[in-house]
Amino acid sequence: MMVVGLTGGIGSGKTTVARFFQELGVPLYIADLKAKDLLHQDEHLQKEIIALLGEEAFINGKYNTTYVSSLVFADPKLLKKLNAIIHPAVHADFKKWISNQKAHYVIYEAAILFEQNRQDQVDYTILVTAPLEERIKRVTQRDQTNRQAVLDRINKQWSDERKKLLADLVIENKVLSATKTRVQEIHKYLLSLVSK
Secondary structure, eight states: OEEEEEEEOTTSOHHHHHHHHHHTTOOEEEHHHHHHHHHHHOHHHHHHHHHHHOGGGEETTEEOHHHHHHHHTTOHHHHHHHHHHHHHHHHHHHHHHHTTOOSSEEEEEOTTTTTTTOGGGSSEEEEEEOOHHHHHHHHHHHHTOOHHHHHHHHHHSOOHHHHHTTOSEEEEOSSHHHHHHHHHHHHHHHHHHHTO
8 A cells, every 4th residue: 555645844734635635535644643642542652751751741641742842842852862752653553554444545644754754654755835924824823823933833844945855746735726626636646656
């Protein structure tokens, strides 16, 4: 079964694009959501994170995002160690999930696919992009935050230009109807690859 990695910067609309593929019957695995599920369900994972970051990483069994973010975004080495704990668990969960899928291909949506050098673990990559101002608008509304906070987050991510060098396909998410049409075109293209 073909695995298609879907990625994009914050506010690019990658989740919207992923849902368009899902509407076409393509199974969808959203790595960030699965990671959150695993953080709340996997006691072994919780113990490893507590050993790394301390008891405050979980409050009454719930992942303390604010605390963890304050630590790891101030210390890149600590973030790398945290990712080294979480990502193998997500990868194992994905392998189990994909074994139960019956489709020509699946979508693996991950915000930092390229940053984690995971493009070699998928057959094709799709990058979702959007104009900067549109991204800022989406995230400020979604996260109830301010422009500067969004810009700071965007600036910590790889640029679209850098990601385009690694992407097989690009979806520019400016107008929703055009984005949906592009998804349908890519879906047909991917199906043609599988049927060869």
